[in-house]
Amino acid sequence: MYAALSRASREGVLQGVREVNADPRLDVSFRVIERDPEGRLDRYAPLCREILQVSEARHIFGCITSASRKEVIPELERFDGILWYPVPYEGFEASERVAYMHSCPNQHLLPLLDWALPTLGARTYLVGSNYIWGWEMAQIARERVAAADGQVLGDRYLAIGDTDLDHIIEDIRALKPDFILNSLIGDSSYAFLARLSELKRAPEFAHRLTVLSCNFTECEIGAAGDAAEGLISAGPWFEPDGGTGGSFHEMARQSVHELALLLHGRPGAEGLALAEVLNAAMRAGHAPRLDPAHLHARQPAIIARLESGRFHEIKRLPALRADPYLTHRSQTSHGGSMLKVVS
Amino acid sequence: MTRIRTENLGGAVAWILHRPHPSVQGLIRQLGVIGLEVREAWPELPAEAIGADFIFYDADMGHDEQFPWAPGQSPMPMIALIGSEAPGRLKWAMEMGAHAQILKPMSDKGVYAALLVARSNFDRANASEALIADLQNRLSARQTIVRAVMIFVMKGKTEAEAYDLLRQTAMAWRVTIETAAERLVANHSNERGTDDGRRIDLA
Numbered sequence: 213m214y215a216a217l218s219r220a221s222r223e224g225v226l227q228g229v230r231e232v233n234a235d236p237r238l239d240v241s242f243r244v245i246e247r248d249p250e251g252r253l254d255r256y257a258p259l260c261r262e263i264l265q266v267s268e269a270r271h272i273f274g275c276i277t278s279a280s281r282k283e284v285i286p287e288l289e290r291f292d293g294i295l296w297y298p299v300p301y302e303g304f305e306a307s308e309r310v311a312y313m314h315s316c317p318n319q320h321l322l323p324l325l326d327w328a329l330p331t332l333g334a335r336t337y338l339v340g341s342n343y344i345w346g347w348e349m350a351q352i353a354r355e356r357v358a359a360a361d362g363q364v365l366g367d368r369y370l371a372i373g374d375t376d377l378d379h380i381i382e383d384i385r386a387l388k389p390d391f392i393l394n395s396l397i398g399d400s401s402y403a404f405l406a407r408l409s410e411l412k413r414a415p416e417f418a419h420r421l422t423v424l425s426c427n428f429t430e431c432e433i434g435a436a437g438d439a440a441e442g443l444i445s446a447g448p449w450f451e452p453d454g455g456t457g458g459s460f461h462e463m464a465r466q467s468v469h470e471l472a473l474l475l476h477g478r479p480g481a482e483g484l485a486l487a488e489v490l491n492a493a494m495r496a497g498h499a500p501r502l503d504p505a506h507l508h509a510r511q512p513a514i515i516a517r518l519e520s521g522r523f524h525e526i527k528r529l530p531a532l533r534a535d536p537y538l539t540h541r542s543q544t545s546h547g548g549s550m551l552k553v554v555s
Numbered sequence: 556m557t558r559i560r561t562e563n564l565g566g567a568v569a570w571i572l573h574r575p576h577p578s579v580q581g582l583i584r585q586l587g588v589i590g591l592e593v594r595e596a597w598p599e600l601p602a603e604a605i606g607a608d609f610i611f612y613d614a615d616m617g618h619d620e621q622f623p624w625a626p627g628q629s630p631m632p633m634i635a636l637i638g639s640e641a642p643g644r645l646k647w648a649m650e651m652g653a654h655a656q657i658l659k660p661m662s663d664k665g666v667y668a669a670l671l672v673a674r675s676n677f678d679r680a681n682a683s684e685a686l687i688a689d690l691q692n693r694l695s696a697r698q699t700i701v702r703a704v705m706i707f708v709m710k711g712k713t714e715a716e717a718y719d720l721l722r723q724t725a726m727a728w729r730v731t732i733e734t735a736a737e738r739l740v741a742n743h744s745n746e747r748g749t750d751d752g753r754r755i756d757l758a
Contacts, residue, residue: 289662306588308581308663506588537667539565539590 213251213373214398217276217460220431224461225273228468240475245269256283264291270482278344294486298463300427302348303536312508313467315448317352318535320426323513324446325356327527332422333390334362340395342369349395365389375403391422402436409439429458443518448511450523470501508534565590567608572596578660585666607631614648615639627652632673696733703736706743
């Protein structure tokens with residue numbers, strides 16, 4: 213269903229572990245214990261519990277979907293674990309037991325829309341997988357587009373793994389949006405891109421049909437094939453040299469390094485609360501990626517277009533503090549906290 | 556103009572009325588993460604809390620005198636912090652005007668939902684009250700119009716003529732029909748004096 217993402221994420225973690233274990237400057241080394249929930253939602257909690265109960269492991273790297281993350285959080289609370297979650301998500305969460313190491317909407321979706329609305333036009337179409345990622349991305353986009361006096365021509369959702377796209381393609385053919393925000397994941401997304409590339413060849417479109425995504429990375433180019441050409445993606449990192457892991461691989465790898473740097477030189481720190489470890493690191497003059505207040509990483513927002521199988525950067529915003537509840541943005545853009553905004 | 560739905564939570568002020576306790580830390584942390592300014596008070600809310608955007612109050616040890624307003628009259632959404640689910644305590648928390656609740660021990664969960672639910676319930680309650688007040692006004696205006704029409708009817712007009720006369724009067728006075736009816740009824744009462752004894756049956 214979304215195996216390419218899991219594979220990139222897993223390989224990123226394993227590479228990070230190899231690098232840390234080979235680094236003589238670090239006084240930490242990691243031992244890997246693996247469990248595979250096979251993407252089945254009911255397997256996440258029991259396997260998370262198993263890791264925390266039968267091994268000494270406290271730090272778990274994993275989960276792709278938000279649904280799976282929500283499954284493991286109660287286990288982390290009960291058995292004192294930390295989840296390192298290195299993939300993009302929709303925000304509106306700040307668990308004390310999760311290190312959010314990829315980006316959230318103020319670091320992906322909002323910069324992407326702020327670029328797209330004036331550049332491509334404001335007639336938009338939203339499509340997504342039928343779970344929290346798809347729904348919330350559409351919700352935020354809808355409000356953003358409305359605020360820019362744009363129009364959401366339609367929004368459609370497909371069950372994860374579903375590839376029955378006729379009605380969506382018909383919609384798009386009839387409505388001719390300026391751009392499509394594609395929050396489908398895995399096979400649904402590849403099927404959608406394939407159908408869309410056929411549609412784009414129709415004379416009435418003449419290749420003018422842009423697809424945007426906050427979850428499509430290099431790790432899916434192989435699965436999506438040429439159909440993905442021209443797609444514009446937002447993320448914290450794109451492969452500079454033709455690598456195929458993309459930010460799913462890279463953020464997983466960086467997560468392991470972040471943990472190693474936090475634990476280095478602090479014996480016993482692996483048992484402490486993450487916020488405590490971060491604060492200690494900051495007092496010692498380090499600048500961790502994670503914010504001790506909400507455990508979300510600072511990330512640059514990069515917008516890139518897929519051309520000839522490689523992402524090419526269009527725009528880059530310097531590292532931004534995460535704003536998981538989209539509240540801080542309003543303070544800066546509306547003249548400080550004294551001004552109350554009523555909707 | 557539509558805004559990102561949470562935008563008006565950024566910089567909002569929340570007061571927490573709870574005795575100092577470690578379990579409050581989770582709530583303070585989460586409110587800070589969401590972007591609110593947090594202030595604490597115990598055992599009483601100061602008068603300045605009237606300007607707050609949200610109040611979180613302890614349902615376990617709370618009592619009416621802690622608040623600078625009457626029970627159920629808070630000028631902002633109120634969120635009850637519930638430990639004991641005993642019916643007496645819950646009754647008090649509801650009478651105080653809980654628009655939402657959070658169960659203790661407070662953690663990183665449920666705070667954002669409570670804020671949104673409380674604000675929505677508060678807004679809905681306000682809208683309902685405004686609607687009721689408006690309907691009551693209109694009902695009372697309707698009765699006044701009927702009384703004004705009856706005055707003309709008693710002077711020999713048909714009901715249709717009476718309504719037309721009332722409409723013309725309102726136009727001549729450049730006021731609404733309701734206001735014209737009010738004036739006519741008031742003038743009529745003055746003309747007849749208070750000892751008249753005759754009443755217009757409104758039923």
